[in-house]
Amino acid sequence: MKNSVESRAPVINTFLSLLAFMWLFPFLFVVFNSLKSGQEYNLGNFWDLPTTFSIVENYEYLATKIDLLSGFMNSLVYGLVAAFLAIAFSVLAAYAISTLNIRGRLFWFLLIYSGTIFPFQMYLIPTFRFYSFTGIYDTKFGLIIFYIAICMPFCLFVLRNFFYTLPKELVEAAKMDGAKDLTILRKIYVPMAKAPIAALFLFQFTWVWNDLLFGMTLSKSEETRPIMASLSMLGGAGNNIPAVLLAAFIASIPTLVIFMVLSKSFEKGFIISTK
């Protein structure tokens, strides 16, 4: 039995290696071709290695088309602020739903959770109209507040489940000592939920960073436009392709860093975002 398994190992590894090469090929394509100059790419052969080092020229070309730096900074702010506040609001709500003395626990949960039950297309028109009406269309405030709302349902789902698993004796003991609800939340619940909160923060930041649909719908100027909406205006092919690939690479840096941080904790099979 054991022998037959071992004799199959090279077949499996070869099969995986071939597919792994296919999976990595687009990455190699991006790295090599973002170094080329536009002319070199168009005139050269697909398999040619870059002969010039045109990153600076490509970046300068990009600057004439879109404001990548402003998109980058906007998305960084949106992601950090929205992920932080979405988690803060969800911690409060999850604590109330799981532990405090309130009525209609399931009702409150479903009310907030409704945000992920429906497809996002349901929220586009009303939010756009509402934003135009109140004058927060195309403002940083408008985008941040929407991202907070859309990130809450998943945070609430995870945190509520986590809080249910905490032993209730802790709360009762703290109550005996005269601790207030808010103190119990701050001193006992939040410290114990550090790991899921950290994971949620990374996932929600990534979600906001990757969002195209709402960024496109709720902004129009370079000052507020998030990075993916900005990238989508490049129009893909047709112009300077190495510059487009360079932009794609720059816009992936934060999520690639998060991937490297997370790949270590994958072994534990931690919470996996489903959005």
Next chain:
Amino acid sequence: MSLTNEISNEPNNKGVQKKPISHSKSRKNRKIEWTPYLYLLPAVTLSLLFFIFSIVFTFFISFTKWDGVNDIQFVGFENYIEMFNDPNFLIACLNTVIWVLGGLIIPVLIPLILAIAITKSRFGSAFKNIFYLPNALSPTIAGIIMTVLLSLYGLPQVMGMLGLDSLQTNWLNIPYVNTLIMVASGAWQGIGINLILFIVGLNNIPTEPIEAAKLDGASGLTLYTKLILPLLKPTTLIVLLMSLVNSFKTFDVIWVMTGGGPYRTSETLAVTMYKEAFVNNELGYGSAVAIFLSIITLAISWFFLKDTFKGEE
């Protein structure tokens, strides 16, 4: 903790739920305490403002004609009737079906096969990271990279060099072929999560029944079809549900790769909704498409989750 575990926790939670910790001490103190509700205030306010308001508003607008500038005109079911007579909508439905069928095969079957191979390989975790890597890119960026790779100076040029001149065209301009290409591009970017779920599922399968079956002489394919795959069913159901719902939601990849073109032939319902509402300013019609999309995704989610809960009981 995988999604499967989270969902299986659900029934237990309900048990806990019925027992709030701070019981109201006596009849005298029975008046409602308002402070606990303050904890809900920020989350509930935002949810009412963005989710509940939106759902009601979209539902209402779907029965009207509105361009966002002139007065709203109530037209009853006209948008819904128009929808089923609109060739663009019907093409979008067909494309959505292709996405869903493709989404059932490519992003479910490939990760399953990969997960089985990876759990058998000594270099499993390295391979796992490689296949997960595209997930660190956004769908928008994956779409841009694939568009470039498939444009004339990319892979089609290679086909030309191999003498396959007929393949040396812009593949994304061919109706229906472009949809399949986009399904595959989406799979390149997105199978990572499904792969991890399958690997976790495979690793959580108890070893005893498998050892016992091996002693009884079961091996290879029989072992998988009769024992391992049935044991993996809860994970498979979650992955199927996620792939289905994601197929209905796909927007980013299509938007950057074809924009729904050429001549609106590669639109899905999600793209059609956006175009009608924000390009053609048909807010009523766009809302009707959004409602149609919601009904389908909600029905599918309900169908799957109902089964999952039954399996857990």
